[in-house]
């Protein structure tokens with residue numbers, strides 16, 4: 001393996017669902033990873049070379065924590081510009097060369113999707129990174145991956161089958177395609193884009209990745225095969241859900257904003273099937289075969305996992 005262009009990486013959110021997988025992938029690739037944790041955190045960053053606990057609202061504390069780091073990767077939950085700006089500015093002041101934003105979303109570069117309030121904050125943060133880059137202060141990149149390929153999204157009634165209730169919910173008939181990624185695939189992609197052979201090409205842009213392009217019907221059929229459950233299906237209209245969710249926002253009710261994930265993934269023209277934009281081939285990332293998808297779900301279902 002050739003030497004990484006970047007050697008030392010600071011990782012925010014290293015103990016999270018996704019962050020822990022990014023940490024593992026960076027470790028496997030040979031980087032030295034420093035976990036940057038909240039001052040009050042009791043979580044353990046397994047596998048990190050070092051862990052620094054710091055007040056994430058303190059720019060000076062973060063500058064100290066980032067000194068000597070080539071890259072800062074963020075996998076923080078619910079990123080908004082007000083909080084992300086603090087660590088981004090600290091990275092610039094500490095002389096960090098490159099930052100990776102906490103996006104990990106679906107199609108943030110699609111015009112229809114950009115109107116969905118759920119990605120407003122991530123778009124603001126991206127815009128700020130672009131400003132830092134255009135004034136020559138730092139390079140950035142981000143990874144977008146579609147809905148996580150995890151049990152809480154694919155076996156709990158959010159998309160397709162609800163194993164516990166033995167029912168299924170399809171959107172617009174269940175045959176539309178969305179790109180979805182395991183947390184391991186996302187971690188692998190973060191490691192790949194920082195590697196010397198890809199770092200220049202992937203700089204200052206969002207990088208799209210996926211494990212598989214699937215429909216609700218396909219995953220429900222796989223779950224049916226594994227469990228023997230014959231799921232009765234309810235069909236929902238993506239257009240109705242989109243209209244109702246926008247109407248709720250117009251009334252000042254943001255409690256239904258999760259509804260925006262439905263057009264984001266399944267809406268016509270929202271770009272949830274982003275295979276044409278994905279870097280899989282350029283980064284040498286293979287799509288999962290049907291047998292591998294079935295094995296993944298056998299694992300989910302044998303754990304009886306719902307997370």
Ligand SMILES: NC(=O)c1ccc[n+]([C@@H]2O[C@H](COP(=O)([O-])OP(=O)(O)OC[C@H]3O[C@@H](n4cnc5c(N)ncnc54)[C@H](OP(=O)(O)O)[C@@H]3O)[C@@H](O)[C@H]2O)c1
Nearest residue numbers: 013015016017018037038041043075077102104146147148
């Ligand atoms: N595409 C999808 O389907 C999907 C689904 C879920 C999430 N996401 C995205 O993935 C990214 C990471 O989300 P996640 O769900 O993996 O995060 P998470 O598991 O909720 O948390 C990640 C870690 O962030 C740290 N942290 C920093 N600030 C925090 C705060 N204010 N509150 C709680 N923890 C905080 C904590 O680590 P310490 O305790 O060590 O400080 C925590 O373990 C986000 O951009 C999120 O929007 C995408």
